[in-house]
Amino acid sequence: MQPWIMVMAWCLNVLVLSLGLAIFEILFEKENGWASATNPRRAGRELFRGSIIAAVCEKPYLTAYHLFVFLLIIPLVLGSELLLLQEAVGMGHPALSNWFVHPGGYLVMQVGGVTFIPFLFLAAAWFCILVVEDLLWFLLNWHYPKSMEDLLAGKIWWHTRWLTLGSIKLPRFYLTISLVAVFFLTASLMPIWLISALSPR
DSSP states (O other): OOHHHHHHHHHHHHHHHHHHHHHHHHHHHTTOTTTTTSOTTTTTOEESTTSHHHHHHTSSOEEHHHHHIIIIIHHHHHHHHHHHHHHHHOOOOGGGTTTSSSTTOSSSEEETTEEEOHHHHHHHHHHHHHHHHHHHHHHHOTTOTTHHHHHHTTOOTTOOOEEEETTEEEEHHHHHHHHHHHHHHHHHTOTHHHHHHHSOO
8 A cells, every 4th residue: 555545544534524523513503613502511611711722722712512522532533443443454563563562552553564653643633633624614504604704704703813815814723733734644654763763773
């Protein structure tokens, strides 16, 4: 298998997971993005308002719902996919077989001749899902017909930092998080540095 096939599979996986989550959020939130109309004592509970965490996320605050979904559910789904793949294919790199009790350790894996670092591979998927799911929420939201128009006009209150490209505005985190995802994906597919550092001499 060529690395580009692995990247295409990664893109398809990100798209499918993002699409499923976007549709769920449209059904859950309707036109009220950022869980703003949900119970403020439960899923809509505001957390970290005005904090450095909210500033780094480029949001006014985070919600209990978003923390639950993006810090628990999505990592569990991605980790489960990794475990299923490991069981189905039986992976592991020979240079690391002594590193773990289980000989197919999860530090470096191989699928169809492509060696990769699963943690970085999944981190790249997680970062990309943040952007793709958000964009799909606007593109597909049948409860909020002007959502894409409002997004491109910079009129979405839960995005706090914007990039202006002519008359179009986009949340800045679309670019920054996409760059982080590309960095992690590239690093995950170039594990030569890790293999050489950990190989017995």
